[in-house]
Amino acid sequence: MLSETYSIILALLAAGAAGLVGAFALMKKTVLAGDVMSHVAIPGLGLAMMWQINPLFGGALTLFIGALIISRLERKTSLSSDAAIGVIFAGSVALGALLINSKEELIDALFGGFGGLSMNEFIFGVVSSLLIVVSLWILRNKLIINLFSGELAAAAGINIGRLNFWFLLLFSLSILLGLRFLGALLAGALIIVPASAARQFTHGLGSFLICSILFSVLSMMAGFAISSAYGLELGPTVVMVAAAIFALSLLKKKE
Amino acid sequence: MSEILKVENLTVTLDGTNIIENLNFNLEKGENLAIIGPNGSGKTVFLKTLIGLFPYQGEINWSEEVKLGYVPQKIDADRHLPVDLENLLNAKANVLGLKKSEVRAVTESAKITEKILKTPIGHLSGGQFQRALIAFALLGNPNVILMDEPTASIDQAGEEQIYELIHELQDKYGITIILVSHDLSVVYRYATKVLCLNKTGLCFGPPESALTQDVFKKLYGEEHKYVHHLHNKENA
Numbered sequence: 001m002l003s004e005t006y007s008i009i010l011a012l013l014a015a016g017a018a019g020l021v022g023a024f025a026l027m028k029k030t031v032l033a034g035d036v037m038s039h040v041a042i043p044g045l046g047l048a049m050m051w052q053i054n055p056l057f058g059g060a061l062t063l064f065i066g067a068l069i070i071s072r073l074e075r076k077t078s079l080s081s082d083a084a085i086g087v088i089f090a091g092s093v094a095l096g097a098l099l100i101n102s103k104e105e106l107i108d109a110l111f112g113g114f115g116g117l118s119m120n121e122f123i124f125g126v127v128s129s130l131l132i133v134v135s136l137w138i139l140r141n142k143l144i145i146n147l148f149s150g151e152l153a154a155a156a157g158i159n160i161g162r163l164n165f166w167f168l169l170l171f172s173l174s175i176l177l178g179l180r181f182l183g184a185l186l187a188g189a190l191i192i193v194p195a196s197a198a199r200q201f202t203h204g205l206g207s208f209l210i211c212s213i214l215f216s217v218l219s220m221m222a223g224f225a226i227s228s229a230y231g232l233e234l235g236p237t238v239v240m241v242a243a244a245i246f247a248l249s250l251l252k253k254k255e
Numbered sequence: 256m257s258e259i260l261k262v263e264n265l266t267v268t269l270d271g272t273n274i275i276e277n278l279n280f281n282l283e284k285g286e287n288l289a290i291i292g293p294n295g296s297g298k299t300v301f302l303k304t305l306i307g308l309f310p311y312q313g314e315i316n317w318s319e320e321v322k323l324g325y326v327p328q329k330i331d332a333d334r335h336l337p338v339d340l341e342n343l344l345n346a347k348a349n350v351l352g353l354k355k356s357e358v359r360a361v362t363e364s365a366k367i368t369e370k371i372l373k374t375p376i377g378h379l380s381g382g383q384f385q386r387a388l389i390a391f392a393l394l395g396n397p398n399v400i401l402m403d404e405p406t407a408s409i410d411q412a413g414e415e416q417i418y419e420l421i422h423e424l425q426d427k428y429g430i431t432i433i434l435v436s437h438d439l440s441v442v443y444r445y446a447t448k449v450l451c452l453n454k455t456g457l458c459f460g461p462p463e464s465a466l467t468q469d470v471f472k473k474l475y476g477e478e479h480k481y482v483h484h485l486h487n488k489e490n491a
Contacts, residue, residue, distance in 0.1 A: 027336060141346035148332055148343055148376065152391065155306050155325040156347060199337065203375070208337045 002117045010122055011220050013129035014177035015190060019216030020136055021174040022195030023209045024167065027147050031195070035188035036089040038175045040066030042184045043092050045109040046099025055109070056121065059179050062092070063172040071165045096184070112183035112235035121180075128177055132170050139166060144205070181220070182235040190216055193242040200249035215245050259284040259321060259399065259431055260305075264313035267297070267304050274300045276455045277313075282448065284318075284398075287425060287432045289446035289462070291439070293475055296453040298435045299328060302401050305433070317399075324397030326388045328404045328435075334377030340387050341372040344394060351395045358394065364424065365390035382413030389420065399431045400424075406438070414438075418445060442466075 025031045041059035048058025066088070073084055100106045136143075142163050146153040150160050171191070178187035194215035202208040223238030260282040267275040274297045282288055290298050304311050306325050317323075344358045362372060365386045371379065379387055385405055392400055405421070406414040418441060424430055436442055442449055442462050449465050451458035451474050458465040458474075 027333070027338075029333070141349040144338055144342060144346040145350065147336060148338065149327065149330045151303075151308065151327055152325065152330070154308055155323070156350060156395075158350065199335075203337060204339070205337050205342050 002119060002122055006122050007117050008224055010117065010125040010129075010177075011181050011224065012217050013126055014174070014181065015216040015220035016213050017129040017132040018174045018178055018190040019194050019198075019213035020133055020209060021171055022191035022193075022216065023198065023212035024136060024143055024147075025171060025191060026195040026199060026212075028143075028167070030171075031192045035192055036085070037063070037066060037070070037172065038178075038184050038186075038188040039089045039096075040092045041175065041179055041187070042096025042109055043099055044096075045179070045184060046096045049100055049105050049109075054118075054121065056176060056179060059184070060176050063176055064169075066092070067165070067168045067172045071161075071168055074164060075161060108183070110183045110185045111233060112179065112181050112186065113233070117180070125177055125180075128173050132174055132177075135166070135170055139163065143167065182238060186235050186239050189239045189242060190219065193239065193246050194219060197242070197246040197249040200246075200252055215242065219245065257284050257318065258282070259286075259318045260433075261314065261316040263316075265304070265315060266312045267300055267309055268312070269300065269309065273454065275304070275311075275452075278452070278456050280450060280456060280459045282431065282433070285425075285429050285431055286447045287445055288434065288448045288450060289442040290433065290435045290450045290452055291437070291442060291474070292452035292457075296474075298452055299403055301452060302403050302433070302435060305401060321399055322395065322397045324392035324395070324400040326385075326392045326400065326402040326405055328407055330388070332376050336377055337375065339373050339375050340367070340379070340390075343376065343387075344372075344390060347391060347394050353395065357396075361390045361393040364393055364427075366420065380413075381409045382416060385409060385413070385417055386420065389417075389424075393424070397430065398428075399433065401433045403435045404437060405434065406441075421445070439466075 022031070041063050044058035044060070044062030045055045046058070047061070048055040051058075069088060070085060096109065097106060100109055142153065142158050145156060145158060146160055146163055153163075154160055174191060175187045178190050182190060195212040197215050198208055198211035202211050219238050219242035222241045223234060226232065226241065227234045227237040258281055262278055262280050265275060265278040266273060278301070290301065292298050300309060302325075303309050305315060306323055341358075344362070345355070347353075348355065348358050367383075367386055367390055371383050371387070374383070376384075376387070385408075389400075389402075389405070400421075402421070406417050409417065421432060421434075422445060425432055434446070436446075446462055448460060449458065449462045450456060451465070451470055453474055458467075458470040
C-alpha cells in the first residue's frame with residue numbers, strides 16, 4: 001500500500017479532471033443527468049465486493065454499461081428517455097444496496113474510502129486524469145460548436161453522436177476516479193459544484209474552465225486538510241467545502 | 256452557367272409522414288433561389304435535407320466542387336453560455352483546419368466589429384446574431400449558402416442590412432444562395448428563381464413568371480394580398 005502522499009496527489013489530479021469535465025457538463029446542461037450517473041456505479045461496487053475484487057473494477061463495469069444505455073437514450077429524442085434514465089438510476093441504487101450486504105461496505109460505497117491505495121490503482125488514476133484533460137483539450141472546439149448548436153455542428157461535419165458518447169465516457173471516467181475519495185453518492189458533486197461556482201465568478205470561456213479546475217482542486221485540498229485535522233470523513237468534507245465556495249459565489253452579484 | 260444542384264423525385268419521410276413528396280428542380284451556379292410556402296409546408300425540412308441532416312428517397316445531386324454553408328432559422332443558444340463569437344469562430348476554424356486570418360476575413364465580410372466578436376453569444380442583438388451566423392457559415396469558403404428565414408427575428412432596418420449583406424456576398428464571391436423567406440418583397444427584389452413548396456413543388460422559375468395568382472391560390476389556399484398590392488400599384 002502507498003503512503004498518503006500518493007493518495008493526495010491522485011485526489012488532486014482527479015479533482016482537476018472533474019473540474020474540467022464539470023465545466024463542459026454545465027455548459028451542456030447535462031449536470032443533473034450526470035450527477036445521478038454516479039449512482040450507476042453502486043451495483044458495480046456491490047458486485048465487486050461480492051466477488052472480492054477491487055471495487056473500482058465493478059464500478060467501471062457498470063458505469064460503462066450505464067454510459068452505453070444513456071447514449072442510446074440520448075439519441076432518441078422521445079420524452080420518455082428522461083423517465084427511463086430516472087428508473088435506471090433509482091434501480092441502480094436499489095440493486096446496489098441489495099448486493100452490498102454489510103452496512104459498513106454500503107457506507108464506503110456511498111461515501112467513499114476503499115482501504116489502501118495500490119500502485120496499480122495510482123498509476124491508473126494518474127493516467128486516467130491526464131487522459132481526461134488531454135481528450136477534452138482535443139475535443140474542445142467540437143464541443144464548443146456543439147454546445148452552441150448541434151445542427152451547425154452536424155452541418156460542419158462533426159459526428160455529434162460520437163462526440164457525445166466520448167464526452168459521456170470521459171464523464172464516467174471522472175466519476176470513477178472520484179469514487180475512491182467521495183463515494184458513489186458524492187462523486188458527481190465534485191463535477192457539478194465547482195463548475196457552478198466558477199460560472200458565477202467568470203465571464204469568458206478560458207477563465208471559466210480554469211476557475212472550475214481551481215475550485216475543484218481547492219475543495220479537495222481543503223477537504224483533506226480539514227478532514228484530517230478534525231477526524232472527519234473525507235468525501236462529505238470535500239463536498240461541503242465545494243458547497244461553501246458555491247455559496248460564496250452566490251454573494252457575488254453578476255452583471 | 257453550370258448546374259450546381261439537381262433534385263429529382265425527392266421524398267422526405269419523418270415519423271411515417273411524408274413532409275416532402277416528389278420534388279423536382281435544377282439550380283444553376285450563382286443563382287439566388289427563394290423558397291416560399293405556408294407554415295408547415297416543409298421548407299425547413301427541405302433545407303436540412305439538402306445539407307444532409309435528414310434521410311431521404313430520390314436524388315439530391317450537388318455538383319462536385321460544392322461547399323455548403325448553412326444559416327439556420329433560429330438557435331436556442333443558452334443565454335448564459337460563456338462563449339463569445341470569437342471562441343465560436345476560432346473553434347470552427349480549428350475543426351476545419353483553417354488559419355486565424357480566415358476568421359478575420361469572414362468577420363470583415365459579415366461586418367462584425369471587434370466589440371461584437373468579444374460579446375457573449377447570448378448577449379448579441381437579433382441583427383448581430385444573424386450576422387454572426389452568416390460569418391460562421393462563411394468560414395471554410397462555401398460556394399453555396401443555405402439560409403432559413405435569415406431575418407425572422409430582426410426589425411425592418413436590420414432586415415434590410417442582412418439582405419444587403421447577402422447580396423454583396425453574392426456579387427463579391429459569386430456564391431449561390433438558397434433562401435427560405437416569408438417576405439415576398441425580398442423574393443421579388445433579390446431572387447433569380449423561386450420555388451413554391453407545399454409538400455411538393457407548386458412552381459419553379461423566375462419570380463415574375465412563376466408567381467401567378469393561380470399558384471398563390473394553390474399555395475396559400477386564398478388570393479394572396481401581396482399580388483393585389485402589386486396589381487394596385489400597377490393600376491395606379
